Amino acid sequence: MKYRESKLDKDLRQWFVNDYSKRLLRRINITEGTIRGLSALDVSFDYPITAFSGVNGSGKSTILALACCAYHNTKKGFKLPKRKNSYYTFSDFFLQHTDEVPPQGIEIKYWFAMDNFAKTVFPDGKGLGYQSRKKSQGGKWNNYDSRMHKNVVFLGIERIVPHSERSQSRSYSKSFKNVQLKGWEDKVKDAVGYILGKKYDSYLHLEHARYSLPVVTVGDLTYSGFNMGAGENALFEIFSTIYSCKANTLLVLDEIELGLHAKAQRLFMTKLKELCKETGTQVICTTHSKEIFQCLPDEARYFIESVGGKTKLTPGISPDFAFSKLGAKETAELDLFVEDEVARVLIQACLPSALRARIKISVIGSATAIAKQLAALHVRGEERPTLAVFDGDQRALKGDNLNHARKMAENPSKDFDVWFSERTSYLPGDTWPEAWIVQKCVEVPKLVEIALGLEEDRVAEVLEYGLQAGKHNEFFEISSHVGLEKNHTLQHLCHVIKLAFLDQMKPLKERIESFLD
The missing domain is CATH 3.40.50 (Rossmann fold)
Structure with a gap:
């Protein structure tokens, strides 16, 4: 069914497509070469949250990596506690063993929505411009510091690893200390509480060295990330990160739904949309969740696959169709x-x-x-x-x-x-389908001759036997004269209908399409 837009969806689109003050990423285009299997990629971003789905190895994670490398940042820009730099380079994502050949001969264009274009940005129409990242044969990527500056945060699947299973957290379990309050703690606890159906009385963001630990109070119970579920931990990390970046950030999430049950995923998407509107955050993510796709409008959904060795990107794909392509059961639309x-x-x-x-x-x-x-x-x-x-x-x-x-x-x-x-x-x-099919086949004897392997002079006779056999016995009678199973006879004559009378099935086809939008 067609996605039903909310007022929040409309407000988000209105903001995103008309804002030229935040250098929003609006398009990624691989114009030359192939990078980790992706070729001739051309993807547009027309909504503040964009999700990619596809089978494993289709290129979803590569798109996330390309998005992370769209921007540079100042040394004082935001960086995750465990990171050395406040920006990402291709070497953060595209590593090779000594036996592997690194990507080369590549050009990637990044398109941005901007008020004023710097000399390094090439304008193309009102409010849009692009920068190119290139890697020649045997060469290196062109200067990273020429990229536009913006906070970029990549949160991978390690965010759902419980603190009790992280060696660093276990080592520093007694060393985490409260830091100065940031002012956004209540917003974080309220967002996570809304998603998980809990009422947190307090939330503290503890830190030690390059690591952090959430601590919450629910009634008389106080517990830390060591005793939280994976999804709860992940939500505190995601929302605290967004608020730490303040405004105007590109947030890149791998498998956005990890650790969350279906209802929590839907509530998470609602809160994430509200936060994008509040902070001007753009989100690019991958997902294997039908619920996530169902929470996004058409232009925010992409399905990626490899067809004949080439990348195929399907925009606006319906959630049901996308997940039927992933092999999910009972996903007919x-x-x-x-x-x-x-x-x-x-x-x-x-x-x-x-x-x-x-x-x-x-x-x-x-x-x-x-x-x-x-x-x-x-x-x-x-x-x-x-x-x-x-x-x-x-x-x-x-x-x-x-x-x-x-x-x-x-x-x-x-x-x-x-x-x-x-x-x-x-x-x-205006009759039952068996009779209608046989009656139509009488009009095209040559096609019936070919379909059933009949002699030319027997076609009319055999079809007449079928019509005289009585209601619902038509194909049984015909099959006895042509040496085929009844089902095979039915399939062959339905193929004749497709070849000669497809236009008469058009009203039904259009009716089905109207349901599928």
């Missing part, structure tokens, strides 16, 4: 109810693969059974997209099916008739 196997095979034969991959076709058994299933959905108040596809001969019985569904719903709402109509469609023709 639309449920189709049909009466029998003939309807299922006909629909599958005539839909393009891109649509087939996004729907689940369930054989229900009869028109009455379909009406009953729709009524059950209405009673349960389920919002899952569902389309009931009746056989063509049910058009004349539309009122009967509606009345049956209304009766099964017991106490239907006032708009039940409209609700039912919006969720019903029909196969082409």
Whole structure:
């Protein structure tokens, strides 16, 4: 289903696309070469939070690394406690063994939204300009200090490692001390409490050397990061980091959902959006979570994959379709109810693969059974997209099916008739699908001859046998004359329909597309 935007979403987009004061990263374009499998990458950022999903090894982490290297920073700029520098270089992410060949012959363009362009930034239209990062064959990356300055923070998967399993934290367990209050502690504890459903009475951010430790109080209980769950620890680190950076930061998160259950992920995204609006933070992340994708508008979702050795980036992909491509179970975006196997095979034969991959076709058994299933959905108040596809001969019985569904719903709402109509469609023709398919095949004997391997002079005779066999016996009769299994005969003749009469399936195809947006 199409993403429902909130007022916060609209406010965030309005800010992001019209702000030229924060040097926001708006595009990354690999114009030459390949870096860790990524080639010809061209990705735009049109919303303050952008998430990338894809199978392992598709290039998600490489995109995060490229984003981190878009900016430089001053020595006094923010840096994580464990980092030596306040900025990132390609060597922070792209390391090689002595047997590996380092990336070379590469040019990457970074596009920014800016008020005024420096000499090192090449403008391209109002408010946008780019800088190039290059690495020639056998050479080094061009000067890092020519990059624009901005706080960049990368939080990898190590953030969910419990303090009890970190050797440094264990070594300094007695040495962590309270630091001077920063003024944002209450905001951090309230944000984490909202996400996890807890009421923290206090939160302290303790430090020692280059390490930190959260300590909280809940009622009479005080506990530290040593006794927190992985997700709780990660949330305190993320929010304390954002507030430590103050405003106008690029936050890069690997697997943003780590350590959080589904509900917490949704609440986390709400708080993260609010924080982006409050602080002007831009977030770029990867995810393997359908819930994270469902919390973002179309332009904030990308699916990355390698097709034929080339990088394919799909923007605006639906969460269900994205995670069906990842092999998740029960991720169809639309449920189709049909009466029998003939309807299922006909629909599958005539839909393009891109649509087939996004729907689940369930054989229900009869028109009455379909009406009953729709009524059950209405009673349960389920919002899952569902389309009931009746056989063509049910058009004349539309009122009967509606009345049956209304009766099964017991106490239907006032708009039940409209609700039912919006969720019903029909196969082409005014008869049952077996008869319609065979009747159409009579019009194209040459295609039937090829499809069934029949002699030319037998086509009309065999099809007529099928039509005379009686309702629902058509393909059984035809199969007995052509030496094929019934299901194979059905599939072959449905393919004939696809070749010769695909336009008659167009209304149903368009109806399915309307559900999928």
